[in-house]
Amino acid sequence: MFNRKVIVTRRNPFHQTLRTALRRPWRCLAATMIFVACSSHSSAFALDSMEILPSDRATTWQPGLMAEGGIPIRKTICATLSPRGGTLDDAAAIQGAINACPVGQVVQLAAGRFLINGGNFLLLNKAITLRGSGPGRTMLEKQDGAKPFNDAVGAKPSPLVVVGPALFSSTSDTVNAVRSANLRNDAIKGDKTVEVDDAAGFVPGQIVLLDEASAADWRVDPQGRGEIWASEDFRVVWQKHKPAIQYVDDFAPDAFPSTPQSAGSWFGRPDRPVAEVKEISAVSGSRITFTTPIHISYRKANAAQLSRFAQPHVKHAGVEDLALKGGDAGNLRFNWAASSWAKNVDNSVWHGEGFAIHSSFRVELREFYVSVVR
Secondary structure, eight states, rough: OOOOOOOOSSSOOHHOOHHHHHHHHSSSSOOOOOOOOOOOOOOOOGOTTTTTTTTOOOOOOOOOOGGSSSSOOOOOOEEEEEOOOOOOOOOHHHHHHHHSSSSTTTTESSEEEEETTOOEEEEEEESEEEOOOOTEEEEEEOOSOBBBOOOOOOOOOOOSEEESOOSSSSSSSTTTTEEEEEBBSBTTTTEEEBBBSSTTTTOOOOOOEEEEOOOEEEOOOOOSSSEEEOOSSSSOOEEESSSSOOOTTTSSSSSOSSSTTGGGGSSSSTTOOOEEEEEEEETTTTTEEEESSSSSSSSGGGGGGGEEESSOOOSOOEEEEEEEEEOSSSSSEEEEEEEEEHHHHHEEEEESSSSSEOEEEEEESSSSSEOOOO
């Protein structure tokens, strides 16, 4: 286990993270990830020869559910289901069992192949476990979705399972952050407390977003390719050049990170890539305390803010002991989930992401297999 935050410099941070996970013996990934674009040129940062990361980018963290005692072992089964067989779709039956299952219990899937077709998906939106009989025995499959070595998606692209309140944001913001409060002072790395201008609506147990604007502008590209859109300290470097570089730049010539629906909002609010998801432990006046330390500084000069999400996060939901195949909008998505997990899951043949972790906190992937055939 690595006690460092994830720093990504390539065009798609989540895909890079998964590739790294495949190469290294990671047992889990935490959803408290900070995606910080940075320059790979040595002159941009003063790196100690013994450091993997500059000191301001490294942090200590307890990923996933390690700080909460680990993945809970649930034994009470609320329902047991078998596949309907043939070409019959199983989504409605499984979703009905999920909806009826009391919190803290298990929806058990017997051995066999369960079909999830026609744009259907399972929504695990409360603190229960969806458990198969083992990844070699129980499979959830979308047969009208992703196919090996085929880039085409089906007529109705969908994942197989979503852990969280919804598949899509309920606002125009893909992060689904609302009602932001400005920080009164800089948030200091290592501290657990911030002060905000208006603490109304913030409550203990709430999952929130801490972020800042990039303050980027045109800078001389240290790699000698004209100018690049970057912050003055090169904490943030966007793949946008002047003159534009085809197949490298993530933006159209007239688009910038603040442009709605541009690459500037792929993994956060527009032009606010330095961000982390936090859980509130206490609120006292304008002072808000988190359950985990702040992993990098956030500056008032960069319009640092604390934001709530439009809908509450789903906590303590898990997927275990099964295989997933054929999702053409990802296979398993953690969307606005917290303290949730996937354990002993075989994930193959997908479009998008095999495991997607979006706007989530303390999500753990343990004892899992990801096939790169997609």
